[in-house]
Amino acid sequence: MARVSRRYIALVMILLVASTALTLGSRILSTPPPLDILVLEGPDSLFASVQRPRTVSIAVRAGKDLWNLEFRFRCLLEAALPAGVAGRAWSDSTLELLNLCPGVRDRLEYFSSVGARDLVAIREVPVSNRKNHKLVLVDFGELYSAIFPPEQDNESLTTFAVLMNASGYAVAYYEGYSELFAAKEYLLELARIEAGVDTREYLPLADGAGLSIERDLPPFGTVAFWNVSKGGVFGVTLVLKQRLIDVPRSIYETRVATRSFLEVVETFADGDLAKEASGYWVILNGRTEE
């Protein structure tokens, strides 16, 4: 009787140890995400006659200690589809597609020749506000930020994208800049960067001690935080202007007059792209579309 009860107890204990091990193992293997998303939103249209949301916002809470947290903003303008791109599906031929885009091809060729090909990001990502659409995104922004001076962030084209529909057809082509928003000094009403309790606000015409959108925002659209502690809240909010007022003609023609913008914010935790904390919005330009 005693032997039976001892075996019974041993069996129960073995099951207990095994189930505990399984529970602990699954918890170890399913590492918690490094970031909790608090806000991720972007507008569908801008500068339209009807009042609509005009905020681009990202905020995250660090789920663990990080040596680096970055929000990389890119703003692209719709341009004409390169020759040969329209009229066929590109689902499995991304490199062939990119080879037809002179802006991408020229840069890839050059940067490969100086051994910097690994620093170019090429990825397919979903569009946040277009169901079943995806983007082939090519970003030279990091490279440019390393090579060029900060004042060049709104001068050089650094980022390119092809918008594909559900059938894999290219329906739009974008090229743009590594900055928070195109022509930010004219189109932004407010930019706010939050790092825990430290909140900085940038205004278009800040004078004296005030922070200026044109002068003081981090260059090349990259807002970076270092040695981030677990639980810290970090974010960036951009408020776009309702109307296009006082935009010089040359800026309007080269940086604003487009059918649509593509606003990109990608979040990197310890150098890794946090896909769930990244947004890609196609934003119709009410000024040219209405």
Place this chain on the structure above:
Amino acid sequence: MRRGWASLAFIMFIAPAALGGVAPVIMVGCFDGQTYPVAYMANYTRELVKVAEEYVRSRYGESVYVVGVGDWSFLLDALTFPNVIGAVVALNVREGGQLYLSPLRTSQVVSSFERGLGLVGIQGLGYSPYCGRISREVFPLDANLSAAGRLSRVPVTTLRHTHEKASNHPVNAQAPDRFDAADGMLVYRKPGGEGAWWTPEEGNLTVLYVCKTVGGYSSVPSVVAYEREQGRSVTFAGLKHTDGFGKYEKDLTYYNHSLGIPAVRQIIGESLAWAVQPFAEGAGLKARMEASSAFFAENLGPLFEKMRMAEEAKARQENRVQASVLLLCGASGVAILAIAYLGFARG
């Protein structure tokens, strides 16, 4: 396409190996709004790449690489890269106004030229309404007017300018004393009199050819060579190809560019060879490529370091997980064995 991949392979593997990492590059970019059917006329950029390759490689060897560029913004970027030793740029006065050239970009082009960039500029580059400082400090024509070529319907070529040699120079030493070129438009600044042309305040300007067919004036500079600090340039006031007016149904030969004329190819080729000469051979090339390698190592090094740190952090995380799982498996295995021994085997 095949040619493109072959050239990519060359600059990726062969040239860098030959020069210790970075190859000297010459960019060719023609922004002329070509809209003609290709069947009627060869591609302008491709033809200029051929001319550049022929003259540069025969003079300085295979280590100098010629790349055609189709993106205006990237061309402006590339002119600031240290391993880019020269460029041939054609800008049509009709298209020039659509291409954005900011004050910052203008300053960068001027300073790159002064630091040692060999440039050949065609037409719009010397036209001040579009290129401002660049048309005075790099391609010194300071032109603000343009003149169509003489109309001559018999035989069939309609637009043509005549150029006559004005001085001897390495660029035109082997070239004819006079040549005609089919030419849509030639840019110029109103001259004060014979030989009283506008000249820049600094540098050494040589008028190589004058054009005799700009209405009302006996001659205006049509090809000029210029040296300023370490930079060299040759500017062609004309040589704009003629296309895009929608008239090819009426007159096929209206669509033509001057690169079919041997004398023009020769002068452009010699111009490029002369402009890049200080940095395309010998000690100049070696020093330039060493500086280029150092530039890229210094600026791109931190990015590679950041990438390495990200990979290490990821690997550390994976190692931690693996170690924890192994420890857990080991400990639970030992515990199960001990329990089994005590419960089933013993006694």
